[in-house]
Amino acid sequence: MDLAANVAPAGVSAVPGNRGIWVGILCELSEFALMFLAWAWFRHVHPDDFHAGPAMLNLGSGIANTVVMLTSGYLAVRAVLAIRRDDAIAARNWLIATLLGGLVFLLIKAFEFRWNVEHGVVGTGNSFVAMYYYLTFNHLVHVVWGCLGLIWAILRAQFGAYSAADHEGLEAAVLYWHATDLAWIVIFPLLYVLH
Template sequence: MPPVPGNRGIWVGILCELSEFALMFLAWAWFRRVHPADFHAGPAMLNASAGLANTLVMLTSGYLALRAVMAIRNDDVLAARNWLVAALLGGGVFLVIKALEFRWNLAHGVAGTGNSFVAIYYYLTLNHLVHVVWGCLGLIWAILRAHYGAYGAADHEGLEAAVLYWHATDLAWIVIFPLLYVLR
């Protein structure tokens, strides 16, 4: 049986992250039940194009991070580093789109007061934004370690850990997108 990728520490972190998001999704479900009108009208208030663009960016960035793992397993450190840089650029694009979306929201009166859908929207997306920043920091760490020769085919646990965390952040967004931008 092959070893589990990454390390125990990252799996504990991922479990904590996914548990945190699971609790937020339960809060979403409760508020949706208690304030159905807010949640029925809510997605129409949002910029669905920004949500879709960020979904595509996150999925693409996750694929690029996966390519880094495949490259390091083939002992191609330069390619692994370059794939990580590309994944990090995807994270940067996500952050820019999210900042523009928040600006658009404020210009269109989507503020977190008086509407439970909007409050949950900001709670979920700002929390996810924090995780994206942490994921970007993890990718930067892995890029630097790859650049200075810390990884190879035989030892790349840290690189795998950074990519696993990035995928957990992808997974959270894959749930957030339909809950906020699609379901009525």
């Protein structure tokens, strides 16, 4: 596949997707990097909160959401592979499966937040719990953005906008989804694993 002809001038190497989505991805990851620094700082300042924190959370929900995100990312790769074969219907179906993964993630998060409230895990007076809500709510917002991007790509695929020769928009939606997956890859151990 030659994306260079679509997105980059001659002599400049092409990037996967398009340049615009990489601006968004690098901004997203920079934002999370600052939050990871805040996690390290508050862990240093309030070690007791952070040593006891992970045991307060629902580990099963954290594991389930991680597996769902990784699986959804895999389904997104299958969508790209399908459109490269010029199979737009299969690509659309793989994107729908990817989106369903995102919706399952949100449902598990809703269950987890409800479980938290029932078990007194609220963000007042505890640095770990406050950090947990800042990180997970922020990630949740990015999952919602990613879902909206996937819906747009599904609609475009449905109406024949993508082909083996031109599917830059589909790739961009998938790349953003992977970036959201990358953020969760870091968040999961910070909150659920490291005592």
